[in-house]
Amino acid sequence: MPILKAAIIGGGHIADQNHIPALKSLPERVELIAVCSRDILKARALADKHAIPLAFDNAAEMFESENKPDMIINCTANNLHYPFTMQALENNCHVLCEKPPAMNAAQALEMADLAKERGKVLAYNFQLRHTPEYSLLKRFLENGRLGEVYHIKANFLRRRGIPSWGNFTNKSIQGGGALMDLGVHVLDLALGLLDYSEPDRLIANTYDFIGKAGGKGLMGSWDPEKFEVEDACFAHLSFPNNASITLSASFALNTKMQKNVNLEVFGTKAGAVLNPFSVFSEVDGELLDMEFPHLEEADIQLKNTIAFLNACDGKSSNICDATQGAILQKIVEAIYKSAEK
Amino acid sequence: MPILKAAIIGGGHIADQNHIPALKSLPERVELIAVCSRDILKARALADKHAIPLAFDNAAEMFESENKPDMIINCTANNLHYPFTMQALENNCHVLCEKPPAMNAAQALEMADLAKERGKVLAYNFQLRHTPEYSLLKRFLENGRLGEVYHIKANFLRRRGIPSWGNFTNKSIQGGGALMDLGVHVLDLALGLLDYSEPDRLIANTYDFIGKAGGKGLMGSWDPEKFEVEDACFAHLSFPNNASITLSASFALNTKMQKNVNLEVFGTKAGAVLNPFSVFSEVDGELLDMEFPHLEEADIQLKNTIAFLNACDGKSSNICDATQGAILQKIVEAIYKSAEK
């Protein structure tokens, strides 16, 4: 297999801490050749820090340069996922794009279509798929230990976790709040247990009481005046096969735990909780609780990067691909629409 | 105040263990004069056990007797709530009827209309309203400590709790399963926090996988062949003021706890969990968890009986009255309809 040439677009924290270290640890598969950021100083600093040869402040220039990348990691703000991903695909690059896929369903669909047309891999960085707990949950599902899954409660709840950095409360840049930033993670996990099918019915409510009122911040202090997104979102999704998902996401909610990221999965043969992974079932005529005393920690970004590279090499792998991303974005849009009613 | 003459219709366990002891402990307010049951031997035995003078196997006869009752406790099967309550109202009796109100919304509405017409009190026996935890929750709400409540998760979940006695799995007698028998309790509690307003949107799913497949029973063994109702129900209700409720009820579900009856309440100023009652809020700039080390146990049936008697005496009191019962039954019907789609 040839070594792919990779470039980073977007010079923020997630590039520095997650994507670049993952790529750098795979020198036999990928070579990091460039960083591109609106701010050339930032691009240069990041490139220098990680010994990456090139720095750009203009993506077009990068794509036209001699040492053109084969793949792009799109780490830009949500509202730039669409333009830079489209530009990369048009330049025949594979793209690993940060989540959420896009600002709306139409963009995500267009991105999926172009990826298909160009025969390139487009994937979204839902790295929670690679936790040992979710991997084991999937194995249980695939081995038939859960029977058929018919209801899932998917939660990504923070008590006071509105980030004070970045643009997390700015609707025109982020496209949304708790659902767009947090809820999509557990929605992706839940859909992954239902063959990523599309719901035929859904209902949702969103709120912004705490965000707009202000309060104690556990991820820095936010400005209630500039809070434009939902701080909490609750939705119920029903699927053609009658399975259902209850989705709850919050930046701020008056609840006990500071952070609660979890799935509760109910199957015909057994139920499961993701964290800590445990299974509730019957055996030999008695109720059974299963616990797993030794699940190894995993570098979930590294595992997702490898899954993406495997896809680029034409292998099947566990990524959120362009098609799934479009379905997820369509659901997100439907949730927001339902909540407006 | 005159002492009311009371009669029991339906000679089962709930009459014997709950209603009769409560009434007997209030001799200054009520006199138990008769028991009526289809089976005269059962009626007689119950009457003898509790030193009640009269026993009937025919309600009409009872209403026509000289020593006519002023109030009726309707402890019959769900499908008999409507006919006996109607008959009692027509005979100008107050009625305390077991939950759920009726088999469908039309019946409950009719019952409410007749009660109004006759100027009699009709109430449903939702006694969980009188737990010290719910009473304190209401005080917190009324004193403004929660702010405005905008989302409630209401759960009445059993892991393997399909009763093997009675008719709990028979649809034509019960009208439904986990929702009709268990879910209505927490739905009543949740609605009580939202001024018993009616949802303008809802969606629901119901299931019967475990009930129809069979398994370990913790409330006796049930016959999967005769399981005709839902073993689990999940619904999302949205209200005109944008508040929402997530309702979950089960007779059987692959979950950790054997029994989980709880509300999680999210308000603009504070959130609360019902059991054990605790509140999550902020004070003096810090996150605050409130716990209550000494809540006295209450005889909730006695409290509900007293509330009903107070209503009969024309005092305002915390009962689920005929109007609320009709709203609740309407929601239940809507949930079942949504689940059929």
Add this chain to the structure above:
Amino acid sequence: MPILKAAIIGGGHIADQNHIPALKSLPERVELIAVCSRDILKARALADKHAIPLAFDNAAEMFESENKPDMIINCTANNLHYPFTMQALENNCHVLCEKPPAMNAAQALEMADLAKERGKVLAYNFQLRHTPEYSLLKRFLENGRLGEVYHIKANFLRRRGIPSWGNFTNKSIQGGGALMDLGVHVLDLALGLLDYSEPDRLIANTYDFIGKAGGKGLMGSWDPEKFEVEDACFAHLSFPNNASITLSASFALNTKMQKNVNLEVFGTKAGAVLNPFSVFSEVDGELLDMEFPHLEEADIQLKNTIAFLNACDGKSSNICDATQGAILQKIVEAIYKSAEK
């Protein structure tokens, strides 16, 4: 099936509290007709208390009486297990004899031979076989979930539990101490997992330091001067198929727990602990701990009495029969012999 006529020999606590209530609760299968005790007043009092028609102070007289018993419950002291059981068998009675089977291996063998010759059921009252934990352990073993069991640690340990009543420290009456009274229970359970095969090698040590020195008593105070038996016994048994058992029993031992009755079972596929019942294994490539949140309590004496009656009716059932009792007594004797070296 005809109703068996039963008589009790030995009028002590275990007859009064365990055997008679169990028999009395099975009127459709057994009729208690007589109590026999050396002390006629005691026999009479016990008979009166439980409404049993006849009382004897002479077993021979009882066997010769008109209303002769079909079965005997032998509740006498250890040194009388042999003579009364032999007498009962000779009189063509089935016998349920208290544990241990006898004072030595020769007696137990003779008892087994006579039972066989007469075609009568002789069983020993090892009622711990019927705990829900052991029943589930057996089901796991039979369903292959443990694989092949190759090592068992069997413990019946008390920190300071030398009974101050009865004859527990008198060797000529009891035949031994902690092993004879307590260890035999868990030895029976362990052998039950190994097809009750006989060990081909064993080694043991017994001690009486604390018994002879005296100390705090948690089951009354004992007299160190009259302490003639072992207060602790440790043995290792090796079986022809290379399985092994480590057996530990104590009346008194300087250990943390007041009482510790347990098996640890090690199989090729899984291991198990009896109390609380839990299983340690692997599933889907991960280590698995299994717990059982709802095991119902059982009336283990009643279950053993029923098992005995089933055997009398010619059905196969889970009892410690005469053959097993002889094997167990042979092992006990071999342990004491090894400890003398």
Add this chain to the structure above:
Amino acid sequence: MPILKAAIIGGGHIADQNHIPALKSLPERVELIAVCSRDILKARALADKHAIPLAFDNAAEMFESENKPDMIINCTANNLHYPFTMQALENNCHVLCEKPPAMNAAQALEMADLAKERGKVLAYNFQLRHTPEYSLLKRFLENGRLGEVYHIKANFLRRRGIPSWGNFTNKSIQGGGALMDLGVHVLDLALGLLDYSEPDRLIANTYDFIGKAGGKGLMGSWDPEKFEVEDACFAHLSFPNNASITLSASFALNTKMQKNVNLEVFGTKAGAVLNPFSVFSEVDGELLDMEFPHLEEADIQLKNTIAFLNACDGKSSNICDATQGAILQKIVEAIYKSAEK
């Protein structure tokens, strides 16, 4: 006292991490002059890393060199303990040899004889003797607080701890499995409480089911095809004074804890558990549990190295000397022989 010149034979992990740091921290007592390893590059690298002047790939050469060592640390594989220790003693060096002493009893005896003949110290590196818990246990024993110790349960159990590195599953190099590698540690501790007397009776069983079947590895994955040693060993030892030891060791066993290294010690006055150190006894007529809230952590390798150096200086010290090592190896051999029956 003169400073001893020390050389390391065997350039593996235990030399690098344990022995060299301990020796290096004692410059006033010992000077590390050489490393000897079959692989000269490895020897050189280790010497350079720790600033040790000389590196050899031939022990004979080292002993003949001008700057000849006074003492040897033998960190080689089990099957090389004998030849290199013999060679070192013949060259008049003191030897601190890794455990187990040798491949069999004859070797260990020969080593002890030669050490005696040459007047040199030969000790085995059983460093668990120096944990604060065992030191305190010994003080309790010596101060008479336990009375006479008559039974010990000694466990070194791993659930899935077959090392994937080194030669731990190779019988011709290791001489054995769980007993040889792990069990010897707790056997040494237990013997140390019984004046290192020799058992006059013993019985044992060994198993290799899990090792040969494969499974989840917590210390890397092992190859079941190449698993030649026992994965579990259970033995009972009886001593001339009637004391007894139950020894359990495993590389792999279906048990709850990942790792369980412990002694339970039963004495006439008190019992003790090693980890966490606690004592069970009586005081002023009541049962007493003793706990020790502050035991300082110890560098157990450093303490054993100092003990060895003290012995070289002719002082009495707490080491496993050549005589004890020979006794221990004799027991190990007897256990394996018993298990073959």
Add this chain to the structure above:
Amino acid sequence: MPILKAAIIGGGHIADQNHIPALKSLPERVELIAVCSRDILKARALADKHAIPLAFDNAAEMFESENKPDMIINCTANNLHYPFTMQALENNCHVLCEKPPAMNAAQALEMADLAKERGKVLAYNFQLRHTPEYSLLKRFLENGRLGEVYHIKANFLRRRGIPSWGNFTNKSIQGGGALMDLGVHVLDLALGLLDYSEPDRLIANTYDFIGKAGGKGLMGSWDPEKFEVEDACFAHLSFPNNASITLSASFALNTKMQKNVNLEVFGTKAGAVLNPFSVFSEVDGELLDMEFPHLEEADIQLKNTIAFLNACDGKSSNICDATQGAILQKIVEAIYKSAEK
């Protein structure tokens, strides 16, 4: 020994529940012949309930009757301890008087003087002296295990425990509040560890904030208007040998525990906490925590009654005698005086 004839003065709860059952269980030592209460109906009812022959409403009459008592149990209100005890002593009766001894120091001294003069036993019913924890604490002290005790923290604290029955908030009847009713118990225990010596210095503060403000009552609701005593008392006592006691008592205090009755004892060799009894010391050079896994429950009233009877029989016994009672009352008075400053 002759059987003593006993009479009860004061027909309340403590007579009915504590003293009479204790006396009745000792028929070989004491015969209950009379009950005396201001209310003859109450006296009669209590006498009948317990099969006591005589009932009086006039103590003088009782003392003049033919069947005159030898001993009196004085169960009257605090302000009647003095007159009835004096009258009983004048009639040559032994007296077991409820605590506190009297309303003030002068009364208690006079009572002690008269008892001495008449040669009769006067004791106060401080039954907490007989808990197994305090008994063991005393044994530890006497056996020298604590060394010299130099500081004691004595607490009897209730969070919201103002009794709504009796006269607990009435100063003219009770003489005081939390100190008089609760604090005296732990003061007696603490003094018992210091040879009941008298403090040469003390300082105290008392409060009545919560009692006068009202609040949640856990022992019924009290009337803040009628709250005349202290709800909390804190004092420091210093003794001639430089030992010291910190005493804290409360009916109502904003503290975590509902009830906290405890001593913390600091000695030169060891410290102890009373509940649960534990000792903190050193052994063999390490810090030691001692716990006692099996302290039997005791009937502390029965034990105190026996101790009183032993004293009447001229045996030494662990009672709070007249002299100690006078010292205690003197300290209580000094505390109240100090608090007034």
Add this chain to the structure above:
Amino acid sequence: MPILKAAIIGGGHIADQNHIPALKSLPERVELIAVCSRDILKARALADKHAIPLAFDNAAEMFESENKPDMIINCTANNLHYPFTMQALENNCHVLCEKPPAMNAAQALEMADLAKERGKVLAYNFQLRHTPEYSLLKRFLENGRLGEVYHIKANFLRRRGIPSWGNFTNKSIQGGGALMDLGVHVLDLALGLLDYSEPDRLIANTYDFIGKAGGKGLMGSWDPEKFEVEDACFAHLSFPNNASITLSASFALNTKMQKNVNLEVFGTKAGAVLNPFSVFSEVDGELLDMEFPHLEEADIQLKNTIAFLNACDGKSSNICDATQGAILQKIVEAIYKSAEK
């Protein structure tokens, strides 16, 4: 605001680890220009380590140098607090002096008078005032949530914490023991809740049993021969408004916890415990326990340094100023005097 020039007097651990890092992190407010220590080598080394330009072994010289400091951090031994602080004030420097203020009340008063006379800030380094728990406690007090505080238990207890370094057991250098070194911290906190008023009555006892007897040391081993101070101090303080404090401090005490630094505060509306911060009160008619799930850790030295600098800038700030320090030292002296009686 001008940048203040600061100098350190006393080159020990507390200067190196606490004060210099705090000052260095505030370059916009303060410039560290000199270190002064009796030992010029120590002064030089510390100055070099932290890049401080000047080093002196003579304070007079420093004050006369050209680059004269504006403020002094006095980190000397207790007996030097007075002379160096006086010298600094005379040289018109602000002074942040380590605790305790001085050796006796007279010194502290003189220091306060001179500070006032020169118009300079003198503060003592009681940094525990800035823990998030105490800050929140103060906010609760100020917001009226506790009502009026009337009793405080203030503890700084170590089980075996006599420092083996420094001069902690030397009376002529330290002025005292557990009270002087530890107790003053919690006394300062307690006084801070009572408007730093002066007690009008107090009583105390001090002890040195363990210090003089020796024992296990958890902060190194101390020499009992050289132990000249109290190892424990217990005092009761009563204030003009009737509030009271119970103060307990120990270097060594036979108690369970190794270290126990805490306040229990009792107010008319609520009580509080400092660590972990929790509040006990009533709400809506029920008992309430308040917990605070997220208190951020604070750099308490930095916060106290900033508070001192703010005071130098004329702003009000939370420091223990010269007046408060004099009150505290007066109380300490009174405690020692009381204990001598």
